[in-house]
Amino acid sequence: xxxxxxxxxxxxxxxxxxxxxxxxxxxxxxxxxxxxxxxxxxxxxxxxxxxxxxxxxxxxxxxxxxxxxxxxxxxxxxxxxxxxxxxxxxxxxxxxxxxxxxxxxxxxxxxxxxxxxxxxxxxxxxxxxxxxxxxxxxxxxxxxxxxxxxxxxxxxxxxxxxxxxxxxxxxxxxxxxxxxxxxxxxxxxxxxxxxxxxxxxxxxxxxxxxxxxxxxxxxxxxxxxxxxxxxxxxxxxxxxxxxxxxxxxxxxxxxxxxxxxxxxxxxxxxxxxxxxxxxxxxxxxxxxxxxxxxxxxxxxxxxxxxxxxxxxxxxxxxxxxxxxxxxxxxxxxxxxxxxxxxxxxxxxxxxxxxxxxxxxxxxxxxxxxxxxxxxxxxxxxxxxxxxxxxxxxxxxxxxxxxxxxxxxxx
Amino acid sequence: xxxxxxxxxxxxxxxxxxxxxxxxxxxxxxxxxxxxxxxxxxxxxxxxxxxxxxxxxxxxxxxxxxxxxxxxxxxxxxxxxxxxxxxxxxxxxxxxxxxxxxxxxxxxxxxxxxxxxxxxxxxxxxx
Numbered sequence: 001x002x003x004x005x006x007x008x009x010x011x012x013x014x015x016x017x018x019x020x021x022x023x024x025x026x027x028x029x030x031x032x033x034x035x036x037x038x039x040x041x042x043x044x045x046x047x048x049x050x051x052x053x054x055x056x057x058x059x060x061x062x063x064x065x066x067x068x069x070x071x072x073x074x075x076x077x078x079x080x081x082x083x084x085x086x087x088x089x090x091x092x093x094x095x096x097x098x099x100x101x102x103x104x105x106x107x108x109x110x111x112x113x114x115x116x117x118x119x120x121x122x123x124x125x126x127x128x129x130x131x132x133x134x135x136x137x138x139x140x141x142x143x144x145x146x147x148x149x150x151x152x153x154x155x156x157x158x159x160x161x162x163x164x165x166x167x168x169x170x171x172x173x174x175x176x177x178x179x180x181x182x183x184x185x186x187x188x189x190x191x192x193x194x195x196x197x198x199x200x201x202x203x204x205x206x207x208x209x210x211x212x213x214x215x216x217x218x219x220x221x222x223x224x225x226x227x228x229x230x231x232x233x234x235x236x237x238x239x240x241x242x243x244x245x246x247x248x249x250x251x252x253x254x255x256x257x258x259x260x261x262x263x264x265x266x267x268x269x270x271x272x273x274x275x276x277x278x279x280x281x282x283x284x285x286x287x288x289x290x291x292x293x294x295x296x297x298x299x300x301x302x303x304x305x306x307x308x309x310x311x312x313x314x315x316x317x318x319x320x321x322x323x324x325x326x327x328x329x330x331x332x333x334x335x336x337x338x339x340x341x342x343x344x345x346x347x348x349x350x351x352x353x354x355x356x357x358x359x360x361x362x363x364x365x366x367x368x369x370x371x372x373x374x375x376x377x378x379x380x381x382x383x384x385x386x387x388x389x390x391x392x393x394x395x396x397x398x399x400x401x402x403x404x405x406x407x408x409x410x
Numbered sequence: 411x412x413x414x415x416x417x418x419x420x421x422x423x424x425x426x427x428x429x430x431x432x433x434x435x436x437x438x439x440x441x442x443x444x445x446x447x448x449x450x451x452x453x454x455x456x457x458x459x460x461x462x463x464x465x466x467x468x469x470x471x472x473x474x475x476x477x478x479x480x481x482x483x484x485x486x487x488x489x490x491x492x493x494x495x496x497x498x499x500x501x502x503x504x505x506x507x508x509x510x511x512x513x514x515x516x517x518x519x520x521x522x523x524x525x526x527x528x529x530x531x532x533x534x535x536x537x
Binding site for chain 1 (some may be wrong): 415416418422423457459460461462464466472473474476478485488489492493496506522525526534
């Protein structure tokens with residue numbers, strides 16, 4: 001069985017950044033395994049701009065952002081397999097890959113999981129009604145329009161105000177379709193403010209908050225949906241139902257980290273993030289298996305995916321040199337106001353970047369890190385929004401000799 | 411007319427409310443900094459956006475090449491540029507940054523490719 005130093009599962013934003021970072025650390029024997037016929041993952045279909053503002057200080061489109069990493073992979077001759085899918089991962093860090101050569105087995109000292117995420121579907125949110133054609137998840141519509149040259153429809157309703165849904169509302173408008181409305185079940189948008197402004201407002205597309213789709217009609221092809229307004233407790237307000245004629249429904253209702261391989265390998269997952277539970281270096285409960293990108297937690301900005309990949313490679317290099325020790329185990333306790341925290345555990349007290357999402361939008365909040373009621377760090381936040389991930393670094397000095405951590409938002 | 415903006419210049423995301431008529435600003439409110447004020451003024455008087463879209467490719471390894479305008483353009487031109495992208499076709503290979511259309515709408519706007527497309531000798535047109 002061929003043995004590699006590092007195998008990276010997934011050749012998208014996270015996998016490419018991890019590969020380049022490994023190479024920079026002097027790790028020679030790397031293999032990227034990619035399921036698709038090209039590198040770059042989902043960035044290839046994200047042809048809008050706004051990527052790279054933090055990483056490259058310029059606004060790039062998705063394909064341009066990906067190419068910056070692909071060029072480095074090619075330049076440094078980092079090996080990769082295309083059209084190759086990992087079928088199985090074991091706790092012994094063996095992988096089974098299938099491609100047109102048949103089945104192949106590899107073993108690695110380190111596995112980096114970078115499989116990304118997939119979209120929630122109609123089934124996941126249980127919209128009742130007929131089952132006609134014309135219902136797509138926003139990302140699938142994006143792939144069809146931007147890569148495959150298929151137009152999905154002419155008169156469109158978007159359910160969910162996630163970023164991809166709003167970006168597709170703009171894209172479809174520019175491609176000549178009519179986007180009737182975007183309905184969002186929550187009282188606030190789940191996307192970034194700049195997308196509400198540049199994708200919906202610019203084209204006079206209404207965003208209906210507290211609204212959802214309650215019925216779907218169509219024989220063969222979708223002919224219309226029924227939307228309704230929701231009350232404070234999420235119930236349908238009587239009399240608020242109305243029918244909207246359309247031939248296409250796009251769903252932008254959330255993303256799920258793709259962790260089937262992780263689960264089979266016995267990696268412990270966090271029920272809230274949907275990604276593996278990790279320590280401060282992105283290491284899972286299985287030694288030598290690290291995670292980064294959307295398979296760990298769904299990000300809103302690709303720059304943060306690249307930064308996270310580079311950050312966990314620090315731990316990969318330490319592990320390969322035998323310097324990554326579990327000195328202790330501190331579970332991070334989550335207090336009020338926060339939905340999740342990554343990492344979930346600390347094994348050493350080095351400089352650590354924590355990522356959070358809040359439960360609901362708010363203003364003038366304070367994020368507090370405590371060790372049994374002793375303050376570790378306090379950070380004022382003018383505005384918080386569930387759509388925007390909060391990333392905060394705690395230095396080894398701030399973490400020095402702590403026994404526990406509790407984080408809360410007040 | 412009154413409108414609330416979320417400033418997108420920095421991560422603070424200030425809400426700035428503006429009263430205006432046409433392009434004439436009457437009042438700006440909110441905890442704005444000078445940058446926020448400029449942002450809102452530009453949004454009302456001269457809103458600029460980068461157009462992004464795609465164009466058909468002949469005998470490439472993808473059937474479409476993604477494109478953008480080389481500079482931000484007036485918001486009112488977005489749909490017109492979109493219509494132009496539907497009518498044109500380029501030949502593979504294409505490099506990132508290659509000009510696909512020069513001088514769009516006679517406004518000194520170039521449409522440039524944002525994806526690398528290799529020549530594919532096996533594909534037929536449109537697939």
